[in-house]
Amino acid sequence: MKPKLIAFAAALTVFSGYTPKSNDNLVLNNKEFSDETKLFLPDDLEATLWAESPKFYNPTNMDVDIKGRVWVTEAVNYRKYNNKAPHFKDRAEGDRVVILEDKDGDGVAETSKVFVQDKDLVSPLGIAVIGNKVIVSCAPSIIVYTDENGDDKPDKKEVFLTGFGGLDHDHSLHAMITGPDGKYYFNAGNAGPHMVTDKAGWHLRSGSNYNGGSPYNNSNKGGLVSDDGKMWVGGIAMRVNPDGTGLKVLGHNFRNSYEFTVDSYGTMWQNDNDDDGNRGVRVSWLMEGANMGYASADGTRRWENDKRPGQSNVTAHWHQEDPGVMPYGDNTGAGSPTGVAFNESDLLGEKYRGMLMACDAGRNVVFAYKPQTNGAGYDLKRQNLITSLSDKEVAVAQSSVREEEKTKWFRPSDVVVGADGAIYVADWYDSMVGGHRMTDTTGTGRIYRIAPKGKKLTTPKINLKNTKGQISALLSPAVNVRNAGFVLLAAQGSKAVKEVKKILLSTNPYHRARAIWLLSNMGPSGVTAVEEALKDSDPNIRITAFRALREVSKDISAYAAQLSKDLSPAVRREVAVAMRDLPANTSGDAIVTLATTYAGNDRYYLEALGLAAEGKEEVLYPILNAKLGGEPLKWSTAFADIVWRLHPKAALPALKERAASSALSDEQRKQAMVAIGFIKDQSAVDAMQELMAGNDAKIKEQALWWLKYRQGNEWANFKMQLPATGSEINAESQKKMLTQKLILENNTSTLKDKIAAVKIMAKDKVGGEMLIGLAVDKKLSKEITDEISKVIFSNPDQTVRVLASDYFKKPGGTVALSITKISKLQGDLKAGKLVFQGKCTSCHRVGNDGANIGPELTQIGRKFEKNGLLDAIINPSAGMAFGYESWLITKKDGSMVSGFLQADGETVVLKGMAGEKYNVKASTIASRKQFATSIMPEPTALGLSEKDLANLTDYLLTLK
Structure with missing residues (x-):
């Protein structure tokens, strides 16, 4: 690093004139148990049961209006393909939106009324009450109901935006929230594709390889490009103008962020769920434009396909070691994350101001965070705010519990801050959560109100017809109530600037931030005040001012030049983010x-630089190299990081030199190898092959891995030479089986010849796949089907044996197993472990033992109670995890291959039962079939007795 840069870096460690406030750290008081609500919470807060069924049922989301009323979306008709009537409640006229009100201010809701019931509402997952508009998120559409006369009945129904994927699916369209800029923010899960056109004609196209979870999620795909020229992937966060124009993607590549929120600085926060069994649930800060790393960058590949040697599941799950991916934030472990909210009010107590709340229904808890700036990012220290369990029990809470364990039925689905400053928590209330299933047949739901002890919180009466009332609305604890004040004050323009500027003197920084956003929309005098805020001592205020000016200014170059030298890395990060969509000649x-x-020590800052340089890497690299680089083997850690993140083609010679040099550490060389692996060019393939041909064993091994891995995706169309991998489709077997298949399909063949042919095919893996393919297409006669049934269940391939049961009758039939009977048997843990080692480790892993074919079971005891686990073992197809569906691909030449779908792009990648990967060019595929049957054999097929199952289950329940 150059001397002047060392001096500047040292200066970054001093205070920037901003002194942290005393409430910057959240220290929760000792937990106290409430006998009334059966909840644990800090002893300076109290909980009351504010409302429960029959006032409403199955709450999925809430919002609060200016009167302090709570609006609830219901999901009584929840995933009827899994939870059918008459066992469960049913609403033939559609799901409802319900209004709850505490009229006498005693902390309990007395009244409940139905605002709307609509057949278009199929388990809606989001609601926003913005003025007289009630905006409901229910894939495929965002629906706006307008109450024009204030009678709490919709007078008009409009589709605001439509085309979102995720019909009747949890990974779908989620709640809308108004931002401090007056725009609408919302998100959607990865059950795409999301093919949406805004009111100005701008087209969003976002998708990924995630299919399944519902009968309707079967057309999703990656590699889609939107009108902004960008490839948005998976779950996405968006912003749109109130009139439906200006749709913009703010972040992408989530799995299923159930909800996200925006604080008054304009900073975005969210949670996200993981694939079951990977302990990768996260709560994160969302940087604008961020790729959050669930799928591959183009959305065509699952994370398992991209997992590199030595990576943990969590690291691979979120692609944490890929350039271009944001850090995941706080890894909360296993769970089922749901609603989030951000408290900016002092009414709950000043120490709770700035508190991010994140519900986790799987863990029976509402987490609390006080985000602390750390460099360009944030530290998120997690605490349990509200739970139905002790802190120790929360750590091992389960998403499925026994009927009698009522303390574990607390399933917080949403949390909001009320207009009175209290916290409201919706409780789905069920013995299980997730997997599009439920057990509670009554649809019971609850809402708890959390308030400070000894202090009565009331909803103020706000008169929106005058400036004072409008400012009161702007300063409301309830996020969507603020919008009423924002809109009316902005409409006043310069006339209200003087009063709004007074808010800049507030001791609450979130109030000051709201004033800044508003002033930027109030004409030249307001903008001048915002420009002054660029010099504020608080970096969050400087960030807010810059964000606000970005929205209203055609040219931000002067602001960017001023703040690009700011002492705060967080401020400079924000400037970097703003450079992303600007050409090199104005942003360089x-x-x-x-x-x-x-x-060289801040991944958030590095990723912001990467966003700034997007599409400009080749132009910037020579300039950066001249200024910061020099001889490749003498690069600083910081510059090596930058080149890794940008990985321009021009840096290839230097990267190759670093990878090959024994003078560098293993980590430095590995970093160079990764950078080469992300350069999409023939020259990168050639460099990797040269490295593979070298004498360094470690580098040879890494190079071989990259070449084998990349031949199925980014380098599929480039020339490369590889040694045989053992995963090629067996051409000789294919040829032999195709000969037998021709005999079977030939009309001139005798029945005897056909039977002989199918007996040969049924004993071979490839032949068995072909027979299943013919059965799928209903091309087998009864006589031939009967003959196949006698042989195919002895096929050497487990996948063939299991899938065959969908189309062929197993000799001897099946033995019915009773979950109730087995659950009453006393299990032997040692015997159960032996059963697991003998029957399960060929597919499942516990810790470092076992194979990585099926879901990892290291903490399976956290997910299930005994009956639920027995059900999953005895009926494996009923709750099959995403990614473990079997596929059968038929190529145009008649050959077939089966396995788990790992990637679905120009090259389709299947993973076989031995962990081998098959790369199939999409252009060579004639047909493909996804099976609803799990390839996990039923217990009787494994020779397991009822006692064996009792032993195995009890052992698995200890894995926490």
Whole structure:
């Protein structure tokens, strides 16, 4: 690092004139148990049961209006393909939106009324009450109901935006929230594709390889490009103008962020769920434009396909070691994350101001965070705010519990801050959560109100007809109530600037931030006040001012130049983010300045630089190399990081030199190898092959892995030479089986010849796949089907044996197993472990033992109670995890291959039962079939007795 840069870096460690406030750290009081609500919460807070069924049922989401009323979306008709009537409640006229009100202010809701019931509402997952508009999120559409006369009945129904994927699916369209800029923010899960056109004609196209979970989620795909030229993937966060124009993606590649929120600085927060068994649930700060790393960058590949040697599941699950992916934030472990909210009010107590709340229904808890700036990002220290269990029990809470364990039925689905400053928590209330299933046949739901002890919180009466009332609305604890004040004050323009500027003197920084956003929309005098805020001592206020000016200014170059030298890495990060969509000739100088202040130890800052340089890497690299680089083997850690993140083609010779040099550490060489692996060019393939041909064993091994891995995706169309991998489709077997198949399909063949042919095929893996394919297409006669049934269940391939049961009758039939009977048997843990080692480790892993074919079971005891686990073992197809569906692909030449779908793009990648991967060019595929049957054999097929199952289940329940 150059001397002047060392001096500047040192200066970054001093205070920037901003002194942290005393409430910057959240220290929760000792937990106290409430006998009334059966909840644990800090002893300076109290909980009351504010409302419960029959006032409403199955609450999925809430919002609060200016009167303090709570609006609830219901999901009584929840996933009827799994939870059928008459066993469960049913609403033939559709699901409902219900209004609850505490009229006498005693902390309990007395009244409940139905705002709307609509057949278009199929388990809606989001609601926002914005003025007289009630905006409901229910895939495929965002629906706006307008109450024009204030009688709490919709007078008009409009489709605001439509085309979202996820019909009747949890990974679908989620709640809308108004931002401090007056725009609408919302998100959607990865059950795409999301093919949406805004009111100005701008097209969003977002998808991924995630299919399944419902009968309707079967057309999703990655590699889609939107009108902004970008490839948005999976779950996405968006912003749109109130009139439906200006749709913009703010972040992408989530799995299923159930909800996200925006604080008054304009900073975004969210949670996200993982694939079951990977302990990868996360609560995160969402940087604008961020790729959060669930699928591959183009959305065509599952994370398992991209997992590199030595990576943990969590690291691979979120692609944490890929350039271009944001850090995941706080990994909360296993769970089922749901609603989030951000408290900016002092009414609950000043220490709770700035508290991010995140529900986890699987863990029976509402987590609390006080985000702390750390470099360009944030530290998230998790605490249990509200739970139905002790803190120790929360750590091992389960998503499925026994009927009698009522303390574990607390399933918080949403949390909001009320207009009175209290916290409201919706409880789905069920013995299980997730997997599109439920057990509670009554649809019971609850809402708890959390308030400070000894202090009565009331909803103020706000008169929106005058400036004072409008400012009161702007300063409301309830996020969507604030919008009423924002809209009316902005409409006043310069006339209200003087009063709004008074808010800049508030001791509450979130109030100051709201004033800044508003002033930027109030004409030249307001903008001038915002420009002054660029010099504020609080970096969050400087960030807010810059964000606000970005929204209203055609040219931000002067602001960017000023703040690109700011002492706060968080402020400079925000400048970097703003450079993303600007051409190199207007952003280049600022990006270079920002790069010179990267010290080599801040992934958030590095990713912001990467966003700034997107599409400009080749232009910027020579400039950055001249300023910061030099001889490749003498690069600083910071510059090596920057080149890794940008991985321009021009850096290939230097990267190759670093990878091949024994003078560098293993980590430095590995970093160079990864950078080469992300360069999409023939020259990168050639460099990797040269490295593979070298004498360094470690580098040879890494190079071989990259070449084998990339031949199925980014380098599929480039020339490369590889040794045989053992995963090629067996051409000789295919040829032999195709000969037998021709005999079977030939009309001139005798029945005897056909029977002989199918007996040969049924004993072979490839032949068995072909027979299943013919059965799928209903091309087998009864006589031939009967003959196949006698042989195919002895096929050497487990997948063939299991899938055959869908189309062929197993000799001897099946033995019915009673979950109730087995659950009453006393299990032997040692015997159960032996059963697991003998029957299960060929597919499942516990810790470092076993194979990585099926879901990992290291903490399976956290997910299930005994009956639920027995059900999953005895009926494996009923709750099959995403990614473990079997596929059968038929190529145009008649050959077939089966396995788990790992990637679905120009090259389709299947993973076989031995962990081998098959790469199939999409252009060569004639047909494909997805099976609803799990390839996990039923217990009787494994020779397991009822006692064996009792032993196995009890052992698995200890894995926590």
